[in-house]
Amino acid sequence: MQKEFDVIIIGGGATGAGVARDCALRGIRALLLERFDIATGATGRNHGLLHSGARYAVNDHESAEECIRENMILRRIASHCVEETGGLFISLPEDGLDFQAKFITACRAAGIAAEAIDPKQALRMEPSVNPALIGAVTVPDGSVDPFRLTAANVLDAKLHGAEVLTYQEVSELIMEQGRVVGVRALDRKSGEMREYRARITVNAGGIWGHNIAKKAGVTVNMLPAKGALLIFGHRVNNVVINRCRKPADADILVPGDTISLIGTTSSKVPFDEVDDMYVTADEVDLLLREGMKLAPSLEHTRILRAYAGVRPLVASDDDPSGRSVSRGIVVLDHATRDGVEGFITITGGKLMTYRLMGEWTTDLICKKLGVEAKCTTAERPLPGSRKEERERTEKKIHALPTLQRESSLHRHGDMAERVEATTAAKRSIVCECEEVSVGEVEYAINALEVNNLVDLRRRTRVGMGTCQGELCACRAAGLMAEMGRYCTSRAKQDLAAFINERWKGMAPVAWGDTLRESEFTKWLYGGVCGLTTKKEEE
Amino acid sequence: MKMNTIKETSQNNFEQCIKCTVCTVYCPVAAVNPLYPGPKQSGPDGERLRLKRPEFYDEALKYCLNCKRCEVACPSNVRIGDIIQLARLKHSKKSPGLREFTLANTDLVGSVATLAAPIVNATVALKPMKAIMDAVVKIDHRRTFPKYSQGTFEGWMRKQREAQAAFERQVAFFHGCYVNYNNPPLGKAFVKVMNALGYGVQLLDKEKCCGVALISNGFVKQARRQAKVNLGSIRTAVIERKLPVLATSSTCTFTLRDEYPHLLGLDNADVRDSVELAVRFIYRLLSSGEVQLRFRKDAPKLRVAYHTACHMEKLGWSCYSKELLAMIPSVEMVPLDSQCCGIAGTYGFKKENYATSQAIGEPLFRKIEESGCDVVSTDCETCKWQIEMSTSKRVLHPLEILADALE
Incomplete structure (x- = not known):
C-alpha cells in the first residue's frame, strides 16, 4: 500500500529539511526526497557562518534584518549547532x-x-x-554547523511524523490535468523507480531546482x-x-x-x-x-x-539577463505565476534564513490545503538543543572520559545520552582527530540516516580532522560492515570512494604537511590494506 | 602570490603530526596505564581540541611523565612532550599542594635536610614516618628516599678554590641539587677527572635548582625565576669568562638547554651550545688526542650495565657515556636497551603513580638482574634511586667509575 502524503518536498538541504519540519509540526503529512544525502549541496558547502546580517546592512537592508532576526532565533532553537x-x-x-x-x-x-x-x-x-x-x-x-542543523531538522520532522528518504532522485514530476500530483523517483540504492503522490510538491532543490522546475514546464531563472x-x-x-x-x-x-x-x-x-x-x-x-x-x-x-x-542565485522575473540578482528569499507559487497547480518553488535566501524560508513555504502550503495551524518553529528548540534535556544528559554522562563527554555533547547536545558508552568497546575511538567513539558511530548509523562513510562524516565529523580518514575510515567501514549495512566488497568500494573524496579536497592544497600526510595515507591504504583504485587494477 | 613565499614551518608545531602513532607505541605510560590516552591523543590531537575549547583539557594528562621518548620516536619533529607539559601548565585546575611543594623544592628541602642529615635520613626511613607521609601527603610508603649528605658539595668546593684556580684551563660546573645535597662524592669524582685532564673546576656565581621538578609539579613562575638566575650565571661564565658549563646530571642539562626555551619561554640560544654534559666534553677531549688519562693497574674487574636515562636518550648523548666506560681497561660495559625506568623524577614518589612507575620499570629491572653485572651505571640520579630500590644492584655515575679507575 502506497503511503499517503499531503506534501512532497524535493531536496534535503537546510531549506527542504526546514520545510519538512515545519509541515510536520503543523500536522501536515510530509515526505522529503533527497537524491544523495542530506546537506550535500550548498547547505554543506559554505562558511557555516551565523551571519549577524552586518555584511548585508549597507546594501540590502531587508536581508540584514532577516539575518539578525533568524540569528537570534537560531541561538535559541539550535543552540547545539x-x-x-x-x-x-x-x-x-x-x-x-x-x-x-x-x-x-x-x-x-x-x-x-x-x-x-x-x-x-x-x-x-x-x-x-x-x-x-x-x-x-x-x-x-x-x-553554525550546517550538517548538524540539517540533521536536527530532519530528526525533528521524523519525530513528528514526516518521512525522509535519502538517495531518491526525482526523475519526473507526475502531471495530471495541468497540475503536479506527485513524482517518480529513482531509488539509487536499489535501482528501482518509485512513485509518490501528494497534493502539493515543493521544489527545494537549490541550484538543482532550476532543472526540477523544468520538469513541470516552468522556468525559474537561476544563476x-x-x-x-x-x-x-x-x-x-x-x-x-x-x-x-x-x-x-x-x-x-x-x-x-x-x-x-x-x-x-x-x-x-x-x-x-x-x-x-x-x-x-x-x-x-x-x-x-x-x-x-x-x-x-x-x-x-x-x-x-x-x-x-x-x-x-535567482534572477528577477522581469530581468532574464540575470544582472539584477537577489539574495533574498524567493517563494514561487506556480499556480498564480505559471498556472501549474500543486507546485511551489522555494529558493534564493541563505543558510541563515532556512527556517524563515520553511515558514513562508509552509504558510503557502497551509493556505492551499486549508490548514489553519500556525508556525511554531521559531519557538520550539530542535532535538539536541532542549535546555532541560541537556541538563539531564550532562548529569547522566558526567562520568565519561573528558574528551568523549565534551565531544558528544558538542555534536549531539541533549541527544548525547543516546550514544552508547557503557562498555570499553563502545567507548573506544574510531576517529582520533575529532574524538568520535564506536558508540557515536553506531548511534549515527542507527538513528541518523547513514548509508555510507561520507554520510557518516556529515553526522559525526569522522574523517574531518587533520588525518582526513587515514586512521578512521577503515575502522568506520569495518563497523558499518559488522552492523550489516553492507558486505565486504561494498565496504571496500565505499572506503575507496571516501578516501578519493578526501583526496579531491586535498589536491588543490597538496603541499607541506598536507601532502606528506596524504602520501602516508596512500601508503597505508594501498600498501598495508591492499586497497587499489580501478585504474591500478587495470 | 608566489608559492615560495609560504613558509614551511608553523608556530603550531603540532600541525606536523601525520598521525603515524609511533609516539604512543614508544610511550612507557600508555603501555601500562589504561587511564593515560597516550602522547598522540594528549599532544597533537588534544591540542587541536583544546584550541577549540579549553573544556577539552583532560586531567589524565597528569599521567605523562615527561620522558620525551615520544619526541625521540616522532619522525615529524613534533614536540609532543612539550605540547603536553604546556597544556598541563596552562589548563590544569589541580593546584599544587604540600606534597608537590616538598617534592619540587629540591633546593630548599635539600639545604634544610643537609643541616641535620643523619636525623632526616633516619626519620624518613622509619615505617611510621612513611605511613604518615603516605596518608597525609600521598607520597608512597614503598618508596625509599635518597639520603642527604652531611655538608654540601658547594661547601667542599669553597675549600678547593685556590687549588682549582691553579689550573691553566678552567671549566664551570653546574652541580645540581643532587650532587650538592645528596651525593657530593659524584661532584668530587668529576673534579678528580677534570683535574687529571688538566682542567680546574669552578662553580657558577649563583646556582639555583634547574627547576625540572618545579615545572612538572606546576610551579612555573618559581621555575622561571630560578631559570633566570641560572641563565644569568651561565652567561657570565660562557660569555665573560669564556668557560664551558658542564654538568653531571642528564636531566639538569636537558632542562637548561631545552626546557628553558620550550616550556618557560626563555631564550637561551646564545649559551645553549656551551652547556653540556661532562661525559660529552671529556669524550671529545680524549678523542682529540690532546690529553690522555692514566688508569691504575690494580683496579678490580667490573662488569657495568649501562642504562640510558630518558632525557639522555632525548639529548642523544648516551654514546659518550658508553664509550667512556668502554675505554676503562678494567670495565666490561654491557649496554641495556634504552627504556624508561619509571620514576621520572618526582613522578614515581606520588602514591597514585607508584604502581605505574614500577610496572614501567619492571622489564628493565629484569634485564638488569639477568645481565650478570656487578654494577649499573646511568647519568640520571632519579634512575639511580629507582634501580637501587627495585633491583639488587648498586648504581654509579659513569664519572664515578671513571674516577675510581684513575691512577
Whole structure:
C-alpha cells in the first residue's frame, strides 16, 4: 500500500529539511526526497557562518534584518549547532575608515548591535587578527554547523511524523490535468523507480531546482555562482573576522568546530559543472592572499582542504539577463505565476534564513490545503538543543572520559545520552582527530540516516580532522560492515570512494604537511590494506 | 602570490603530526596505564581540541611523565612532550599542594635536610614516618628516599678554590641539587677527572635548582625565576669568562638547554651550545688526542650495565657515556636497551603513580638482574634511586667509575 502524503518536498538541504519540519509540526503529512544525502549541496558547502546580517546592512537592508532576526532565533532553537563566538569587522589601512561610519549606522538601522571598539581591544579579543588594523566593530556573528542543523531538522520532522528518504532522485514530476500530483523517483540504492503522490510538491532543490522546475514546464531563472573556501587544520581564530568594506572575495574567516575557514570567491559557472566543483590554483591563491590580511598567521597554518559550493542565485522575473540578482528569499507559487497547480518553488535566501524560508513555504502550503495551524518553529528548540534535556544528559554522562563527554555533547547536545558508552568497546575511538567513539558511530548509523562513510562524516565529523580518514575510515567501514549495512566488497568500494573524496579536497592544497600526510595515507591504504583504485587494477 | 613565499614551518608545531602513532607505541605510560590516552591523543590531537575549547583539557594528562621518548620516536619533529607539559601548565585546575611543594623544592628541602642529615635520613626511613607521609601527603610508603649528605658539595668546593684556580684551563660546573645535597662524592669524582685532564673546576656565581621538578609539579613562575638566575650565571661564565658549563646530571642539562626555551619561554640560544654534559666534553677531549688519562693497574674487574636515562636518550648523548666506560681497561660495559625506568623524577614518589612507575620499570629491572653485572651505571640520579630500590644492584655515575679507575 502506497503511503499517503499531503506534501512532497524535493531536496534535503537546510531549506527542504526546514520545510519538512515545519509541515510536520503543523500536522501536515510530509515526505522529503533527497537524491544523495542530506546537506550535500550548498547547505554543506559554505562558511557555516551565523551571519549577524552586518555584511548585508549597507546594501540590502531587508536581508540584514532577516539575518539578525533568524540569528537570534537560531541561538535559541539550535543552540547545539551554534557557537556564539561574536564577530569583528576590521578596517585595514588600505580600506580606510570611511566605510565604518556608514556601516555602523546601517547595522543599527537593521537592528544589529554594532559597536566600534579600539583596535587594541580587538587584538585582545582576537589575538590572531591583523595587528595593522586601524578600526574594528563588534557584531553578533557566530558559527553554525550546517550538517548538524540539517540533521536536527530532519530528526525533528521524523519525530513528528514526516518521512525522509535519502538517495531518491526525482526523475519526473507526475502531471495530471495541468497540475503536479506527485513524482517518480529513482531509488539509487536499489535501482528501482518509485512513485509518490501528494497534493502539493515543493521544489527545494537549490541550484538543482532550476532543472526540477523544468520538469513541470516552468522556468525559474537561476544563476549558478561558485564559491570556494579553504579549511585550515585547526582553530586560528575564536571570533569571526570580517573586512569592514564593501563585500568582496575572501573577506570572512570563521572558526567552525575544530577548524577555521576562509572564503569565499564568487564566479559564474555553467549548469553542467554544478555537480562536480573543483577549486582552482588561482582561487587558492586568492583565498590565501586575502585571508592573510585578516589573520597573518594563516601564511604558516596548515591547510586541510579546499572545497566549493554553488549558490542558487535567482534572477528577477522581469530581468532574464540575470544582472539584477537577489539574495533574498524567493517563494514561487506556480499556480498564480505559471498556472501549474500543486507546485511551489522555494529558493534564493541563505543558510541563515532556512527556517524563515520553511515558514513562508509552509504558510503557502497551509493556505492551499486549508490548514489553519500556525508556525511554531521559531519557538520550539530542535532535538539536541532542549535546555532541560541537556541538563539531564550532562548529569547522566558526567562520568565519561573528558574528551568523549565534551565531544558528544558538542555534536549531539541533549541527544548525547543516546550514544552508547557503557562498555570499553563502545567507548573506544574510531576517529582520533575529532574524538568520535564506536558508540557515536553506531548511534549515527542507527538513528541518523547513514548509508555510507561520507554520510557518516556529515553526522559525526569522522574523517574531518587533520588525518582526513587515514586512521578512521577503515575502522568506520569495518563497523558499518559488522552492523550489516553492507558486505565486504561494498565496504571496500565505499572506503575507496571516501578516501578519493578526501583526496579531491586535498589536491588543490597538496603541499607541506598536507601532502606528506596524504602520501602516508596512500601508503597505508594501498600498501598495508591492499586497497587499489580501478585504474591500478587495470 | 608566489608559492615560495609560504613558509614551511608553523608556530603550531603540532600541525606536523601525520598521525603515524609511533609516539604512543614508544610511550612507557600508555603501555601500562589504561587511564593515560597516550602522547598522540594528549599532544597533537588534544591540542587541536583544546584550541577549540579549553573544556577539552583532560586531567589524565597528569599521567605523562615527561620522558620525551615520544619526541625521540616522532619522525615529524613534533614536540609532543612539550605540547603536553604546556597544556598541563596552562589548563590544569589541580593546584599544587604540600606534597608537590616538598617534592619540587629540591633546593630548599635539600639545604634544610643537609643541616641535620643523619636525623632526616633516619626519620624518613622509619615505617611510621612513611605511613604518615603516605596518608597525609600521598607520597608512597614503598618508596625509599635518597639520603642527604652531611655538608654540601658547594661547601667542599669553597675549600678547593685556590687549588682549582691553579689550573691553566678552567671549566664551570653546574652541580645540581643532587650532587650538592645528596651525593657530593659524584661532584668530587668529576673534579678528580677534570683535574687529571688538566682542567680546574669552578662553580657558577649563583646556582639555583634547574627547576625540572618545579615545572612538572606546576610551579612555573618559581621555575622561571630560578631559570633566570641560572641563565644569568651561565652567561657570565660562557660569555665573560669564556668557560664551558658542564654538568653531571642528564636531566639538569636537558632542562637548561631545552626546557628553558620550550616550556618557560626563555631564550637561551646564545649559551645553549656551551652547556653540556661532562661525559660529552671529556669524550671529545680524549678523542682529540690532546690529553690522555692514566688508569691504575690494580683496579678490580667490573662488569657495568649501562642504562640510558630518558632525557639522555632525548639529548642523544648516551654514546659518550658508553664509550667512556668502554675505554676503562678494567670495565666490561654491557649496554641495556634504552627504556624508561619509571620514576621520572618526582613522578614515581606520588602514591597514585607508584604502581605505574614500577610496572614501567619492571622489564628493565629484569634485564638488569639477568645481565650478570656487578654494577649499573646511568647519568640520571632519579634512575639511580629507582634501580637501587627495585633491583639488587648498586648504581654509579659513569664519572664515578671513571674516577675510581684513575691512577
